[in-house]
Each structure stands twice: as structure tokens, then as C-alpha cells.
Amino acid sequence: MTNSSEDKTATLKGIIGCSAAMQEVYRTTRLCARSSATVLLMGETGTGKELIARAVHENSPRGSGPYIRVNCGALNESLLESELFGHVKGAFTSAFENRTGRFEAAHGGTIFLDEINSMSFPLQVKLLRVLQEQEFERVGDTRTISVDTRIVAATNRELLEEVENDNFREDLYYRLNVLPIFLPPLRDRVDDIDLLVNHFIDKYATENECDPLKVPAETMQILRGYSWPGNVRELENYVERAVVLSTSGVFTPELLPPHVRGLAPVRLGIRNKKDLETLCEELVAMGIMQSTTDDADLYQKVVSLVERQLILQTLKSCQGVQTKTATRLGINRNTLHKKIEEYGLNEDVR
Ligand SMILES: Nc1ncnc2c1ncn2[C@@H]1O[C@H](COP(=O)(O)OP(=O)(O)O)[C@@H](O)[C@H]1O
Ligand SMILES: [Mg+2]
Structure with a gap:
């Protein structure tokens, strides 16, 4: 064991936030870390699942x-299979050598299976066996290999819903979900935003060898009010951009993208007809809709x-x-032409 037992309530190294929700995450992470049982990390994209996986290890x-x-979402089925389990020479056309898989490489340590929700059914079966018996075969081999590997898996989708939709095996779900850790979305822990902003300002000031930006209350208020669909990753991106673009040493609201400042038309989260009406009223008030x-x-x-905004902005960035523009939007050129006529966009671009 490391000396972590002396600071049970403290945060975890490199992980920022002291909201009640995050303190619960730290507590559970430490408790889970002590065992070798499988951990399932759940949370939207950018909430810090990868950081927690490493902390568990x-x-x-x-x-x-x-x-x-x-990353199970980044490889197709056959590549992922040989990545995870390895293969023997001649197992498939491009298998020129024997190859050790990642499970073997993780022997005595931890394997983090990110985006587990995108794993195909056949691989889910093979993974289930590793979880049950700690053993598998390399692709194209009959020899059984045993490993002592702790599994941490992450999903950015509600796995139980995936089970209900027949995209994920129920037996595997229960095998994975031994020690669940839920990473709360940033919009639900607004009080962590100050700390995160200052953390990233320091990080990027050091990286860019400049003084840390000062953050006026007005900017902080905007950041606290935004919905953060991309969570901490999104926040980090905007802070980095501000550090690079600022010439005044101050994090002025203008350094934020317009949609964060509430200037863009699209706001998601329509729960009922009233919401749609309210959205329309706002759009009218902003002068972008009749x-x-x-x-x-x-x-x-x-x-x-x-649709009009999407086409207009893409047209502009393609110099008309x-x-x-059609290729970028993935639509037919004739369709685009009709829409441009319909919305009278020719004038706007010129
Ligand atoms: N609580 C946090 N404190 C500091 N940085 C964070 C925190 N949560 C996320 N990040 C940063 O945000 C980015 C996305 O985090 P990551 O763990 O990759 O999210 P996920 O795997 O859930 O998509 C990374 O650069 C990470 O360092
Ligand atoms: Mg991730």
C-alpha cells in the first residue's frame, strides 16, 4: 500500500474539485482501489473517467x-480482438509475427477498457470469459493463457439502457458493474468551476510561459451559467484558448465562444412545449427570429x-x-443549392 491511508478525505493527485459530489468520487475511488474487483466508471464524456481509472490503479x-x-471505441472488431488478446503468426493475412495482447501486458497491473459500450457482441463474450476465469487464447492459438489483471471499464452511455436495447450483454453488464463509480456532469457541480478555471489557467500559463490570466466576476458568472455538454474537457479547451488569445492578461468574456456567452441560437434541453415557446421568445428577443x-x-x-445558420456559417468558411460546402455538410449539391435559394443566402455570403 502507498501512504494514501493518511489523507482519506483529501483529493486525488491531479484531480480538481471539492464539491460534495467529487468528494464522494474520491472516497469511493480510494475504497475501490484497495481491492482487485472490477470497477465500472460511468459518466458523460469529459467528466474525468480516465483520470479516475488511473487513480484507481x-x-x-x-x-x-x-x-x-x-480505447474499445477506436478500433474495429478484429483489430480490437488482436489488440486485447494478441495473435499468433499466420492467424490472419497481416499477422506476420506472434503478438502479445494488452491483457498479457497488463499482467500484475490494471487494464483500462475505455468506451466499453462500443465493444461488439462476440468480443463481449470473450471478455466475459476473462472476467469469469481470468483466461483466454490468443487469436489463432489453442493454448490458454492465464492473467492476473485488474479490470477498470468506462462507459459514456447508460449501460443498462444498452442492455435493454440489446446492444450490450446483460451477463457482462453485471460482471462489470461490481464497483460502480459515477462521475457527475460539470453542470451539476458548478462550485468546482472556479477551481478548475484557475487550475487550467495556471497549467496553460506555465506551458505558454506567460502570467496567469485574471478572471473578472463577469466571466466567471458566464462560465457558471453554461451547460457544459463536453464537461471538464470543454472547459479546459476554452481556458487554453483564452490563455493563448489574450493580449490584456485578463480573461474577458469576449475570449469565450459566442454560444457559451448565450449568443448562439441553439440551446438544447427542450422538455416540453413551454420550453420550446420560451426558446422561441428568446430567439425573437435576440432578433434572430421573427x-x-x-x-x-x-x-x-x-x-x-x-439549418440556415449551419449552411450560412459553412458557406462562409468555404468562401462561398x-x-x-456540400461535401463538408455531407449533403447533396442540388439540395444545398435549393436551400441557399430558399434562405436567400447568396446575398449574405457575398
Ligand atoms: N476533476 C478534474 N480535474 C482536473 N482535470 C480534469 C478533471 N476532470 C477532467 N479533467 C481533464 O479533462 C480532460 C478530460 O478528462 P477525461 O478523464 O479524459 O474524461 P473522460 O474520460 O470522462 O472523457 C482531461 O484533459 C482531464 O485531464
Ligand atoms: Mg475518455
Whole structure:
């Protein structure tokens, strides 16, 4: 064991935030780290699942052993299979040599299976066996290999929902979900935003060899009010951008993208008809939509507005070249041409 037992309530190394929700995360992480049982990390993208996976490893008795990360969403089924389990020479056309898989590489340590929700059914079966018996075969081999590897898995989707939709095996779900840790979205821990902003300001000031930006209350208020669909990763990106772009040493609101400042039309989260009406009122107030008395029109109006903006902005960034714009948007050139006519965008681009 490391000396972590002396600061049970303290944060984990490199992980920022002292909201009640994060303190619960630290507490659970430390408790889970002590065992070798499988950990399932759940949370939206950018909430810190990878940081916690590493903390589980580092605070565990196997912390001095290997830590191996595999992103299950980044490889197709056959590549992922040989990445995880290895293969023998000749197992498939491009298998020129024997290859050790990541499970073997993680022997005595931890393997972090990121985006586990995107693993195919056949691989889920093979993984289930590793979880049950700690053994598997390399692709193309009959020899059984045993490993002592702690599994930490992460999902950015509600796995139980994936089980209900027949995208994820129920038996595997229960095998993985021994020690669940839930990473709360940033919008639910607004009080951590100050700390995170200052943490990233320091980080990027050091990296860019400049003085840390000062943050006026106005900017902080905007940051606290934003919905953060990309969570901490999104916040980190905006802070880095501000550090690089600032010429005044102050983190002024103008350094934030317009949609964060509430200037862009798209705001998600329509829960009922009233929300849609409120959104339309806001859009009218902002002068980007004409008011309407016809209720049935609301939906179509908002959709058209978003479509118009999307096309207009893409056209502008393609200097008005329609073929390029159509390719970027992934739509047919004739469709694009019709829409440009319909929305009268020719004038706007010129
Ligand atoms: N609590 C936190 N404190 C400091 N940095 C964080 C925190 N949560 C996330 N980050 C940073 O945000 C980015 C995304 O985190 P990551 O762990 O990759 O999220 P996820 O795996 O859930 O998508 C990384 O650069 C990470 O260092
Ligand atoms: Mg991740």
C-alpha cells in the first residue's frame, strides 16, 4: 500500500474539485482501489473517467505494476480482438509475427477498457470469459493463457439502457458493474468551476510561459451559467484558448465562444412545449427570429433557423464555394443549392 491511508478525505493527485459530489468520487475511488474487483466508471464524456481509472490503479496494491489503456471505441472488431488478446503468426493475412495482447501486458497491473459500450457482441463474450476465469487464447492459438489483471471499464452511455436495447450483454453488464463509480456532469457541480478555471489557467500559463490570466466576476458568472455538454474537457479547451488569445492578461468574456456567452441560437434541453415557446421568445428577443402567432409553426421555425445558420456559417468558411460546402455538410449539391435559394443566402455570403 502507498501512504494514501493518511489523507482519506483529501483529493486525488491531479484531480480538481471539492464539491460534495467529487468528494464522494474520491472516497469511493480510494475504497475501490484497495481491492482487485472490477470497477465500472460511468459518466458523460469529459467528466474525468480516465483520470479516475488511473487513480484507481495508482492507489491500489498493484500500483507499481503496468497500467494499460485500450480505447474499445477506436478500433474495429478484429483489430480490437488482436489488440486485447494478441495473435499468433499466420492467424490472419497481416499477422506476420506472434503478438502479445494488452491483457498479457497488463499482467500484475490494471487494464483500462475505455468506451466499453462500443465493444461488439462476440468480443463481449470473450471478455466475459476473462472476467469469469481470468483466461483466454490468443487469436489463432489453442493454448490458454492465464492473467492476473485488474479490470477498470468506462462507459459514456447508460449501460443498462444498452442492455435493454440489446446492444450490450446483460451477463457482462453485471460482471462489470461490481464497483460502480459515477462521475457527475460539470453542470451539476458548478462550485468546482472556479477551481478548475484557475487550475487550467495556471497549467496553460506555465506551458505558454506567460502570467496567469485574471478572471473578472463577469466571466466567471458566464462560465457558471453554461451547460457544459463536453464537461471538464470543454472547459479546459476554452481556458487554453483564452490563455493563448489574450493580449490584456485578463480573461474577458469576449475570449469565450459566442454560444457559451448565450449568443448562439441553439440551446438544447427542450422538455416540453413551454420550453420550446420560451426558446422561441428568446430567439425573437435576440432578433434572430421573427415572432409567430402560429403555434404549429414553432418547431419548423427553430429547425429552419438552425439549418440556415449551419449552411450560412459553412458557406462562409468555404468562401462561398458550394461544392466544398456540400461535401463538408455531407449533403447533396442540388439540395444545398435549393436551400441557399430558399434562405436567400447568396446575398449574405457575398
Ligand atoms: N476533476 C478534474 N480535474 C482536473 N482535470 C480534469 C478533471 N476532470 C477532467 N479533467 C481533464 O479533462 C480532460 C478530460 O478528462 P477525461 O478523464 O479524459 O474524461 P473522460 O474520460 O470522462 O472523457 C482531461 O484533459 C482531464 O485531464
Ligand atoms: Mg475518455
